[in-house]
Amino acid sequence: MANLSLGKQEVSMGMDNVTSDYKLSLNNEYMPIEDIPEFLRNVGMRASKPRVQLSELLFGGEGRHVTAESLYEEAIHTKIKVTLTTVYNTLNQFSELGLLREIAVDGNRTYYDTNTSNHHHFYNENSGQLYDIDSDDLKVIGLPTPPNDQNIWRIDVIVRLKKMQE
Ligand SMILES: [Zn+2]
Structure with a gap:
């Protein structure tokens, strides 16, 4: 390429x-x-x-x-x-x-991130905004064993935000 x-x-x-x-x-x-x-x-x-x-x-x-x-x-x-x-x-x-x-x-919305380094996201369901979460600020503990000699290559966490109805 x-x-x-x-x-x-x-x-x-x-x-x-x-x-x-x-x-x-x-x-x-x-x-x-x-x-x-x-x-x-x-x-x-x-x-x-x-x-x-x-x-x-x-x-x-x-x-x-x-x-x-x-x-x-x-x-x-x-x-x-x-x-x-x-x-x-x-x-x-x-x-x-x-x-x-x-x-x-x-399913119907794909975002493209110019930051290709490992990090996670907040997603505001009301506004459709994505915000970065630094990979150091979120720890994933207790990963499952992947099936048949497959490897985990990346973990993308989306923390969803929503404004609750008053
Ligand atoms: Zn990002």
């Missing part, structure tokens, strides 16, 4: 230790926005204008959680000419490259 020489690093993606040749957003290290077009070309993606602009929204600042719909709305708001399909495809491609982490909160 990727062949960019931005410094090789061993990226633990769970089941396999994947040696990655890129390091955008991995462990929350961000690359300068002006490097994004070259980065996209180097991972074999066309550096189309919408894709570059979406990358800037995603990786240009603090870590964030987006859905395809929220990123699409944001793009439209900032006058980026893009279709919802392009947003979907771009998010999926970035996830496959390990640049985003998919978080399936419920």
